[in-house]
Amino acid sequence: MTTTEIKSDTEVPSAADVQAVLAIVATATMAKPPSPPSTIWEKRVERWQGVIGILVLAIMITILTLAGLAVPVKVKLLYEVAMILLNLMLLLCYLMCFGISLVGISFLWRLATNPYALFLQHVDLVSQFDHPSVDALNQCRKNALQYVLTHYKYQRLGYERRAGMIAGAIEKVGLLPALAGLIILLSNLSKAGVTIGLSDFIGPVLLSFYGIGVLSAHMTHRMDRVIALLEYSLQLKK
Incomplete structure (x- = not known):
C-alpha cells in the first residue's frame, strides 16, 4: 500500500466509497443464507x-x-365476524408455533445424536455462500468499511432495542417457555372469571408479539453475520 493510500484510509471516506460498501452490505443483508440441513x-x-x-x-x-x-357503523354482526376470525387466527398462531417447536425439537435431537456433523455442514454452506461478499468487500477502501461498520452496528443496536420494547427478547426467554406462560396466563384469566372476549383478545395479541420477537431475532442474526463479514474484511487490511 502506498503512502497516498495509507493517508486516504485515515481520512473521512468519500460518498462514492461509502455507497460501494453499502451496496455490497445491502445485498449480503437481504440475501437468504443457507438453512441448516x-x-x-x-x-x-x-x-x-x-x-x-x-x-x-x-x-x-x-x-x-x-x-x-x-x-362508526355500530353493526353487531361485524363484531361477531371479527371475533370468529380472531379465534381462527389464534388457532393458526398456535399451529404455527407448534410447528416451529416440532422443527426445533427435531433439529436438537439430530444435533444431540450427531453433534458436529450438522454444525460443520452448515459452516461449510455459509462460508461458501458468503465468500463472494467477502471478496467484494476486500476491494473496498478500509476507511469506507470502518465508516459503514460503525453505522451498521449503531442501527442494528437501535433496531434490537426498539423491537425489544415492543415484543421483548424472545431469544432470552425461549419460545416454548413463552408459550407455556401464555397458556398459564389464559388459564388463570379463565379461572378468575375474566370474560371470554378479553381472554380471546389477549391470546392473539401476545402471540403476535411472540411472532414479532421471533422475526426480530431472525433479522438481527442476519445483521450479526454481515457485521462479522465487515470485521473480517477490515482484519484483512491490517
Whole structure:
C-alpha cells in the first residue's frame, strides 16, 4: 500500500466509497443464507408454516378492517365476524408455533445424536455462500468499511432495542417457555372469571408479539453475520 493510500484510509471516506460498501452490505443483508440441513418432513412443516403465516396476516388485516367499520357503523354482526376470525387466527398462531417447536425439537435431537456433523455442514454452506461478499468487500477502501461498520452496528443496536420494547427478547426467554406462560396466563384469566372476549383478545395479541420477537431475532442474526463479514474484511487490511 502506498503512502497516498495509507493517508486516504485515515481520512473521512468519500460518498462514492461509502455507497460501494453499502451496496455490497445491502445485498449480503437481504440475501437468504443457507438453512441448516433439514429432513424432508421438516421442510414440509416449514412450508406449511409459511402458508399459515400468510393466512394469519390476511386474517389480521381483515379483522382490523372489520373493527374499523364496526365502530362508526355500530353493526353487531361485524363484531361477531371479527371475533370468529380472531379465534381462527389464534388457532393458526398456535399451529404455527407448534410447528416451529416440532422443527426445533427435531433439529436438537439430530444435533444431540450427531453433534458436529450438522454444525460443520452448515459452516461449510455459509462460508461458501458468503465468500463472494467477502471478496467484494476486500476491494473496498478500509476507511469506507470502518465508516459503514460503525453505522451498521449503531442501527442494528437501535433496531434490537426498539423491537425489544415492543415484543421483548424472545431469544432470552425461549419460545416454548413463552408459550407455556401464555397458556398459564389464559388459564388463570379463565379461572378468575375474566370474560371470554378479553381472554380471546389477549391470546392473539401476545402471540403476535411472540411472532414479532421471533422475526426480530431472525433479522438481527442476519445483521450479526454481515457485521462479522465487515470485521473480517477490515482484519484483512491490517
